[in-house]
Amino acid sequence: MSRPEALQLQLGWDIGGAHVKACLLQGGTLRDIAQWPCPLWQGMEHLAAALGQARSRWSGAWEAGVAHAATMTGEMVDLFEDRAEGVARIAGQLAEVLGPSLRLFDAGGGWRRPGEAGPGWRSIASANWQATARVLAARCGDGVLIDIGSTTTDLIPLRGGRVAAQGASDAERLATGELVYQGVVRTPLCALAPRVPWGGGGVNVMNEFFATTADVYRLTGELAASHDQAGTADGRGKDAQSTRQRLARMVGRDAADASAAEWLALARWWKEAQLREIGTQLARVAADARLPADAPVVGAGCGAFLAADLARRCGRPFLRYAEVALPAGGPDAALADWADVCAPAVSVALLACERE
Structure with missing residues (x-):
């Protein structure tokens, strides 16, 4: 790769607790x-x-002149003593691997160098939703972002071209309902309901x-199989029979106790x-933000199919990220x-390109 080509490359990173998502833009175009x-x-x-896998995929993206922009949620994992340590350690490892061009997305509206991650950790931690919402707000005016991933759901109101969320941190967004700790891959089923219908009654x-x-x-x-990347609860297969057996355990049964249609x-x-x-x-969230009735739902994440269902149920237009x-x-x-699945990674790359 020639140096002029390298100077046009922008990588966006979203470092989560369960996945790393990344995108490559060249001259502002998604590649x-x-x-x-x-x-x-x-x-x-x-x-x-x-x-390392990213470097193998994009070998030319580590040359001098290539820009890197990152956001993260991985600081929440219990590997770290607290979130401040998590932000600092993730930022440090990224800087070591990605090089001096790396900038960290700051929810306050700017960018930070990795060395600033320690004192600035609060505005770096779990800010990926802000990047996505900021990109969408500038393009669609009014709407609500529904980003349903493997683990969590973000419900972010957009009003008049700005992000209208009440909460900033995870703790605040849990209180407002803008963060729902449910996703379409990793959420334990026992977290969704204490009782289910079975055999004409309940259990x-x-x-x-x-x-x-x-x-x-x-x-x-x-x-989609390509989004089904987490291990299963019992460490066994992802075939239909193994999947039914796991559901059966939730109600104290085995897969053989009922038909495939019943499961x-x-x-x-x-x-x-x-x-x-x-x-x-x-x-x-929509009521608190006084969203217009015709403001669209913008769906993102590997669970965007649920966002489409939610849009239909509340009578709103549906758009994809x-x-x-x-x-x-x-x-x-x-x-x-x-791009829908990895919206925060794409968004930080777009915002970084706009900054330039």
Whole structure:
């Protein structure tokens, strides 16, 4: 790669507690996106491994002149004593691998060098939703971002071209309903409901880590295999029979105790339970922000299919992140799908390009 080509490259990074997401822009145009599993709670070596995979994929993106912009949520994992330590250690490892061009997204509206991560950790920590919302607000005016990922859901109101969230930190957003700690892959099913319908009546569920939401959406056929990257609750396969067995454990049974149709019906009930919870919080957020009734839902994340369902249920238009954030006639369909899934990584890259 020649130096002029390198100077046009901008990488965007979203360092999560379970995945690393990254995208490559060239001359402001999206060229590639990828996501790698990164169970950061098990050790920093997993971040190093994900960065190594990125380097193998984009070997020219470490040359002098290539710019890197990053946001993070991984500081929340219990590997770290507290969030301040998490921000500092993640920033330090990124700087060591990515080089001196790295800038960290600051929710206050600016950018910080890695060496500033310690004193500035509060505005760097878990700010990825701010990057996505800021990109969308500038492009769609009024709306509500629903970013449903593997672990969490962000519900962010947009009013008059600005981010209208009441909360800033995770703690504040949990209080306002703008952060719902549910996703479509890693959420334990026992967190969604204490009791489920079964056999014409009801049954209490087992409060054990026997199954996750990935099992639900794998059975319903809505979770793409490429987004189903987390390990299963029992460490066994992701085939239909193994998935049914995990659901069966939730109600004290085995997969052989019922038909495939009955287990699918139970999976669909779990989906409805999750939609009800997120829908309740969405109504609260929209009302608090006084969103116009016709303000669209902009869906992002590997659970954007749920965002589309929520839009239909509340009578709002539905748009995908990629069609709002990226120019018309931009990436192909496959790349646009990945842009939806990795919206914060794309957003920090776009914001960094706009800064330049």
